[in-house]
Amino acid sequence: MKFPATGPLLTDLYQFTMMQAYLDAGMVEEAVFEFFVRKLPKGRNFLIAAGLDQVLQYLDSLVFSSSEIAWFERAGGFNRRFLDYLAELRFAGEVHAMPEGTVFFPNEPILRITAPMPVAQLVESRIINLLNFETLIASKAARCVLAAPGKFLVDFGLRRAHGAEAGLLASRASYLAGFSGTSAVLAGAELDIPVFGTMAHSFVQAHTLERDSFAHFAAARPNNVTFLIDTYDTEAAAQKVVDLAPELLGQGVTIRSVRLDSGDLAAHAFKVRRILDAGGLAQVGIFCSGGLDEYQLQDLLSVGAPIEGFGVGTSLDVSADAPCLDAAYKLQEYAGQARRKRSEGKATWPGRKQVYRRYAADGTMSGDALTLESDPQDGTPLIVPVMRNRQRLAQESLAQLRSRAAAELARLPQGRRRLEDCATPYPMEVSQGLRELTEALDRQPH
Amino acid sequence: MKFPATGPLLTDLYQFTMMQAYLDAGMVEEAVFEFFVRKLPKGRNFLIAAGLDQVLQYLDSLVFSSSEIAWFERAGGFNRRFLDYLAELRFAGEVHAMPEGTVFFPNEPILRITAPMPVAQLVESRIINLLNFETLIASKAARCVLAAPGKFLVDFGLRRAHGAEAGLLASRASYLAGFSGTSAVLAGAELDIPVFGTMAHSFVQAHTLERDSFAHFAAARPNNVTFLIDTYDTEAAAQKVVDLAPELLGQGVTIRSVRLDSGDLAAHAFKVRRILDAGGLAQVGIFCSGGLDEYQLQDLLSVGAPIEGFGVGTSLDVSADAPCLDAAYKLQEYAGQARRKRSEGKATWPGRKQVYRRYAADGTMSGDALTLESDPQDGTPLIVPVMRNRQRLAQESLAQLRSRAAAELARLPQGRRRLEDCATPYPMEVSQGLRELTEALDRQPH
Numbered sequence: 001m002k003f004p005a006t007g008p009l010l011t012d013l014y015q016f017t018m019m020q021a022y023l024d025a026g027m028v029e030e031a032v033f034e035f036f037v038r039k040l041p042k043g044r045n046f047l048i049a050a051g052l053d054q055v056l057q058y059l060d061s062l063v064f065s066s067s068e069i070a071w072f073e074r075a076g077g078f079n080r081r082f083l084d085y086l087a088e089l090r091f092a093g094e095v096h097a098m099p100e101g102t103v104f105f106p107n108e109p110i111l112r113i114t115a116p117m118p119v120a121q122l123v124e125s126r127i128i129n130l131l132n133f134e135t136l137i138a139s140k141a142a143r144c145v146l147a148a149p150g151k152f153l154v155d156f157g158l159r160r161a162h163g164a165e166a167g168l169l170a171s172r173a174s175y176l177a178g179f180s181g182t183s184a185v186l187a188g189a190e191l192d193i194p195v196f197g198t199m200a201h202s203f204v205q206a207h208t209l210e211r212d213s214f215a216h217f218a219a220a221r222p223n224n225v226t227f228l229i230d231t232y233d234t235e236a237a238a239q240k241v242v243d244l245a246p247e248l249l250g251q252g253v254t255i256r257s258v259r260l261d262s263g264d265l266a267a268h269a270f271k272v273r274r275i276l277d278a279g280g281l282a283q284v285g286i287f288c289s290g291g292l293d294e295y296q297l298q299d300l301l302s303v304g305a306p307i308e309g310f311g312v313g314t315s316l317d318v319s320a321d322a323p324c325l326d327a328a329y330k331l332q333e334y335a336g337q338a339r340r341k342r343s344e345g346k347a348t349w350p351g352r353k354q355v356y357r358r359y360a361a362d363g364t365m366s367g368d369a370l371t372l373e374s375d376p377q378d379g380t381p382l383i384v385p386v387m388r389n390r391q392r393l394a395q396e397s398l399a400q401l402r403s404r405a406a407a408e409l410a411r412l413p414q415g416r417r418r419l420e421d422c423a424t425p426y427p428m429e430v431s432q433g434l435r436e437l438t439e440a441l442d443r444q445p446h
Numbered sequence: 447m448k449f450p451a452t453g454p455l456l457t458d459l460y461q462f463t464m465m466q467a468y469l470d471a472g473m474v475e476e477a478v479f480e481f482f483v484r485k486l487p488k489g490r491n492f493l494i495a496a497g498l499d500q501v502l503q504y505l506d507s508l509v510f511s512s513s514e515i516a517w518f519e520r521a522g523g524f525n526r527r528f529l530d531y532l533a534e535l536r537f538a539g540e541v542h543a544m545p546e547g548t549v550f551f552p553n554e555p556i557l558r559i560t561a562p563m564p565v566a567q568l569v570e571s572r573i574i575n576l577l578n579f580e581t582l583i584a585s586k587a588a589r590c591v592l593a594a595p596g597k598f599l600v601d602f603g604l605r606r607a608h609g610a611e612a613g614l615l616a617s618r619a620s621y622l623a624g625f626s627g628t629s630a631v632l633a634g635a636e637l638d639i640p641v642f643g644t645m646a647h648s649f650v651q652a653h654t655l656e657r658d659s660f661a662h663f664a665a666a667r668p669n670n671v672t673f674l675i676d677t678y679d680t681e682a683a684a685q686k687v688v689d690l691a692p693e694l695l696g697q698g699v700t701i702r703s704v705r706l707d708s709g710d711l712a713a714h715a716f717k718v719r720r721i722l723d724a725g726g727l728a729q730v731g732i733f734c735s736g737g738l739d740e741y742q743l744q745d746l747l748s749v750g751a752p753i754e755g756f757g758v759g760t761s762l763d764v765s766a767d768a769p770c771l772d773a774a775y776k777l778q779e780y781a782g783q784a785r786r787k788r789s790e791g792k793a794t795w796p797g798r799k800q801v802y803r804r805y806a807a808d809g810t811m812s813g814d815a816l817t818l819e820s821d822p823q824d825g826t827p828l829i830v831p832v833m834r835n836r837q838r839l840a841q842e843s844l845a846q847l848r849s850r851a852a853a854e855l856a857r858l859p860q861g862r863r864r865l866e867d868c869a870t871p872y873p874m875e876v877s878q879g880l881r882e883l884t885e886a887l888d889r890q891p892h
Contacts, residue, residue, distance in 0.1 A: 006610040009636075012602075012629040013643030021645075021666030027652060071635045077667045117652060124646075128605035129613060136608075156458075159574035160770045162582075163611030164452040167575060183458040189517045190455075197459030199467075200570075202777035205785045206473060206563060210892050220467030221523045232788055232892045314770045323769035324606045324760045331648035339651045342678055446656050446678045 006165075008064050009071065011125040016072070019118040020082040029335035031117040032352050033124065034109035035131055036330075041322035045416040046426070048142050048405055049102045049110045050173045051134030055127050056387055059091040062123070091119060095387035098355070099396065101138075101176060101404035102382060103412060105426045107370060108355045109383065110135075117334060124329045132327040133166065137173035140294075140319040142409055144312055145178035146417050147298040152309030154196045155182040156289055157317025170317040176401050178409065183311070191398065198226040198259045198287070198311075205231060211240050218248050224256040226287060229272070234260060238272040242279030257285040257308065265290070266305040273306040285309065293320065294419055340441045349434055350441055355382045364413045367427030375433040452611075454510050455517065457571040462518070465564040466528040475781035477563040478798050479570065480555035481577055482776075487768035491862040492872070494588050494851055495548045495556045496619045497580030501573050502833055505537040508569070537565060541833035544801070545842065547584075547622060547850035548828060549858060551872045553816060554801045555829065556581075563780060570775045578773040579612065583619035586740075586765040588855055590758055591624035592863050593744040598755030600642045601628040602735055603763025616763040622847050624855070629757070637844060644672040644705045644733070644757075651677065657686050664694050670702040672733060675718070680706060684718040688725030703731040703754065711736070712751040719752040731755065739766065740865055786887045795880055796887055801828045810859045813873030821879040 022028060037047060064086045072078040072086070093115025104110055111131060113120050144153055155174040161167035171187035181194030188195035199217050207213040210232060218225045225248075229237035241258060248255065258276070260268050265288045276284050288300070289311030297310055314320060330348045331339045340350035351372045356379030360366040369377040386393055396404075415422050468474060483493060510532045518524040518532070539561025550556055557577060559566050590599055601620045607613035617633035627640030634641035645663050653659040656678060664671045671694075675683035687704060694701065704722070706714050711734045722730050734746070735757030743756055760766060776794045777785045786796035797818045802825030806812040815823040832839055842850075861868050 006614075007632070009632040010604070010610055010613065011631060012604060013631050013634075013641045014629065014645055015643075016631065017643055017667050018645055018649045018663070021649065021663050022652075024666045025662040027662075031648075031652065033648070068635070071631075075634070075641075077669060121646070121648060124648075125605045126610075129607060129609065132606055133608045158456070158458060159571045160578055160773070161575060162579045162608035162764070162769075163575065163615055164456055164572075165609030165611045167456065168452075169609055183460065185457060185459050185462065185517075186453070186455040188459075188521070189514070195459045195521075197461075197463055199460055199464055200567070201787050202477075202479070202567060202570075202785075203464045203467065205777050205787060206468075206477065206780040208890075208892070216471040216473075217464070217467050220470045221463050223523060318608070318764070318769040320769055323608075323764040323766055327606070331651050334652045339648075341647050341651060444654075446654070 007068065008062055009068055011122060015122045015124060016078070016082075018121055019085070020078060022118045022121070023081050023085055024079075028116045028118060030114060031120040031331060032333035033113045033120050033329050034332050034353065035111040035127060036109045036328060037106055037135075038326040038328060039106045041325065042421060043321045044139055045418070045422050046103050046105065046139070046412060047135055047325070048138040048177055048408070049098045049104055049135060050100050050138035050176055051131040051169070052097050052100045052111065052386065054130045054134065054169065055111065056095065056392055058126055058130065059095065059123065059387065060390070060392070062089065062091045064089060085118065089119065090390070091115065091123070092390055093119060094385065096383050097386045098382045099384065099401070099404060101401040101408060103365070103408040104355070104382070105368060105428060107349065107428065108368065109353050112352065112383065128327055128329050132325050134169055134173040135327075136319045136322070136325055137170045137316065138177040138405070140316055140322070141174035141177035141179055142405065143294040143419060144297055144310075144316065146409065147294040147419060148301060148310060151297075151301075151307070152287070153179045154309065154311045155179055155184070155316060156311035156313035158184045160314040161317040166317065172398070174316060176398065177405050178402065193398070199228045201228065201231045201261075204228060210237055211244060214241060214244055215248070218253045218255070219251070222251065222253040224254055226257045226259050227255070228259045228261060230260050230262045230268070234263065234268045235271050235275060238275040239279070241284075242275060242281060245279065245281055255281065255284050257287040259287045259289060261288075261290040265307070266300050266303050269300070269305040269307050287311065289313065291315070298419060338437055338441060340438060342442070349430065349438060351434065351437055353434070356380060357382055359411065364411050366413070367429065369429045369431060370434060371431035372433050372437065375431055377431055453514065454508055455514055457568060461568045461571060462524070462528075464567055465531070466524060468564045468567070469527050469531055470525075474562045474564060476560060477566040477777060478779035479559045479566050479775050480778050480799060481557040481573060482555045482774060483552055483581075484772040484774060485552045487771065488867065489767045490585055491864070491868050492549050492551060492585070492858060493581055493771070494584040494623055494854070495544045495550055495581060496546050496584035496622055497577040497615070498543050498546045498557065498832065500576045500580065500615065501557065502541065502838055504572055504576065505541065505569065505833065506836070506838070508535065508537045510535060531564065535565065536836070537561065537569070538836055539565060540831065542829050543832045544828045545830065545847070545850060547847040547854060549811070549854040550801070550828070551814060551874060553795065553874065554814065555799050558798065558829065574773055574775050578771050580615055580619040581773075582765045582768070582771055583616045583762065584623040584851070586762055586768070587620035587623035587625055588851065589740040589865060590743055590756075590762065592855065593740040593865060594747060594756060597743075597747075597753070598733070599625045600755065600757045601625055601630070601762060602757035602759035604630045606760040607763040612763065618844070620762060622844060623851050624848065639844070645674045647674065647677045647707075650674060656683055657690060660687065660690055661694070664699045664701070665697070668697065668699040670700055672703045672705050673701070674705045674707060676706050676708045676714070680709065680714045681717050681721060684721040685725070687730075688721060688727060691725065691727055701727065701730050703733040705733045705735060707734075707736040711753070712746050712749050715746070715751040715753050733757065735759065737761070744865060784883055784887060786884060788888070795876065795884060797880065797883055799880070802826060803828055805857065810857050812859070813875065815875045815877060816880060817877035818879050818883065821877055823877055
């Protein structure tokens with residue numbers, strides 16, 4: 001196994017079984033599927049759409065190689081019509097979506113796929129896999145940004161992320177949502193995301209004297225050095241930095257900050273700040289890490305702890321308090337007929353939909369309308385075409401997505417900017433036409 | 447960006463900064479790092495070691511290409527000595543580990559890396575990334591296996607897993623821990639894991655009549671068909687299966703099961719069982735899915751619900767109740783000198799360690815001893831050499847790892863087999879020699 005492996009076989013077996021059944025039954029007409037989230041997890045007042053770029057890359061590159069097709073021949077039960085269809089398959093459908101960085105709410109589609117049924121079905125698993133994860137992380141990161149406005153926030157979560165792709169895409173999603181950068185070098189190399197790093201406890205421990213570890217570290221890369229000072233005694237180490245500073249500054253070293261990674265961070269930060277200030281290092285900042293989440297960021301800042309930046313790791317990269325979304329990709333229309341899932345507790349709104357957003361006089365979001373695409377409502381439509389005839393439309397840079405996310409966060413209603421769960425749902429109006437279509441479908445035989 | 451991307455840049459920036467500092471300071475002697483978990487998360491009475499095979503593949507393939515080295519030149523601050531070292535770097539160190547499938551407990555190393563300091567440091571991030579995730583999933587899967595002994599369990603989590611690699615490795619880790627297979631085709635193609643699948647609601651919805659969807663589906667792949675029967679009315683659909691069965695059986699279709707995915711699964715299972723039995727389909731099983739976890743499996747079986755198998759998805763693939771482990775990779779020795787981290791709440795046991803396991807008369811695990819490798823204790827040593835001189839030692843098949851995990855689960859003490867948290871920690875004795883070494887290190891200056 002060469003890993004991490006991906007490609008067109010990264011999907012659920014039933015997609016292929018259903019594809020063969022559709023082909024055998026001649027059901028290859030146009031299908032419309034939409035991706036949406038059924039409800040907000042506890043601890044989330046809004047979500048940020050993310051992952052579309054990866055979805056469009058996946059769709060654009062969807063090709064089955066001969067060795068992949070050979071797997072189906074070995075597996076058995078797949079016929080020649082199916083195998084030939086796979087060999088010719090390319091994604092040539094239409095994609096509509098909310099642009100990445102857009103704030104959205106439950107039952108609002110953020111992606112719509114329009115393609116022949118076998119293709120639209122096939123792509124379900126990977127589309128959910130990508131949109132679910134990046135949206136999850138962007139939404140968690142946005143909460144950190146709201147809890148620590150103006151602070152320097154770095155994604156430190158690669159090591160606890162769920163595998164390679166999660167580490168890389170968490171860097172992307174958190175940067176999109178307002179983080180300053182990541183510790184993951186690959187995210188710098190592949191996605192041009194700013195990369196930051198300090199030093200590890202092991203570096204200090206490998207030296208007999210902590211002071212020597214600081215001197216060696218500063219000499220190696222003298223610009224914007226951050227010393228990790230909690231390996232033994234945090235305040236004693238802060239004093240060592242002060243004592244060492246004249247020598248280092250004489251060698252052209254710039255000391256950016258000291259990092260605290262354990263213990264009572266607020267208490268240490270206050271003490272260390274006094275030591276640094278008394279030692280003439282007022283310009284040296286304090287950077288904190290160590291199991292932090294948005295609540296701890298808020299708590300540390302609410303007591304006025306003199307901290308300039310935070311490394312947020314595990315809780316961000318696994319979205320620890322809400323590690324999954326109730327996300328779905330559901331059939332909305334087949335061969336021109338609207339469709340609807342009616343299973344207990346999982347019913348969906350049918351048809352090709354659009355979301356219109358309304359704003360209050362102060363510019364904040366005041367409510368959305370969910371409607372059929374063919375039935376416009378007041379407000380700004382949020383879903384736009386993004387791929388057609390194998391061409392991506394209006395491709396945006398990560399910087400642009402990041403700007404959009406910042407603008408969206410600024411327009412959140414005040415109550416939704418808080419970490420605490422809102423008592424009331426975000427206002428969402430379902431259009432008359434959509435309600436009528438739903439009722440009509442429920443009267444049909446099955 | 448071609449994604450999912452991985453490779454030697456999938457690590458934290460500070461690893462490279464520290465490497466350069468080590469090289470500049472001439473600190474390239476042998477270092478020993480160990481990976482362990484500090485404490486069990488709530489809801490876990492034991493852990494199952496997993497991910498070693500991926501770690502060894504990573505170490506074996508660790509090479510920096512010229513384009514990767516060019517990134518450091520562009521980034522700036524890296525010197526020629528460092529760039530040359532990267533260009534020549536291969537992992538030629540030693541690896542010791544607990545074999546995959548072994549049950550382990552907090553503070554017990556499951557991996558030890560012995561290599562020149564810059565190399566041993568570099569590999570930290572990806573080693574934690576892999577071992578943390580696969581161990582997390584294997585441990586969660588083992589709880590499902592214990593909650594539903596003898597049942598057919600399938601990993602359905604790909605779509606909610608955190609990216610591509612997480613989906614693939616969750617299939618591996620859950621199969622290793624005793625699942626019967628996965629829905630992820632790539633896991634079949636790449637890892638020879640049995641792949642299973644049913645049908646989706648969209649397939650039913652795409653047809654005007656539910657009955658036609660069953661007929662089309664059965665015709666497409668007639669062996670071991672599973673019908674999804676909860677799209678509209680579960681019991682009515684069960685009756686449709688009964689009504690359709692004679693025709694299908696006449697066409698050579700074998701109906702394996704019906705799948706329930708929503709509502710009160712126990713209540714539906716009892717009713718559907720009666721309908722199938724009354725219709726002469728006693729041999730058709732009931733398979734359940736829909737947001738299940740180990741607690742729901744236990745509850746469904748404790749009321750005697752007639753269910754043969756379960757698809758477990760999101761809760762498994764993200765280990766939803768414990769989406770991360772407090773896992774660490776810490777320096778234990780440098781240049782022949784034992785080392786120890788002493789930060790508040792994060793102190794570690796120093797030196798190269800071994801774990802000895804003791805068993806009660808009935809064969810169940812009765813307690814472990816943590817000791818220095820040089821100081822054997824009673825019991826069976828769990829850590830063995832697995833890589834040396836660029837050669838893997840004693841490579842095992844996934845089937846062998848799966849057998850080990852099953853044997854290990856069978857030897858768990860009774861209280862630890864239950865889903866409820868054990869009131870007492872698993873007995874772990876720390877050897878006298880290890881305690882003395884720790885105290886001696888704490889008396890050293892720093």
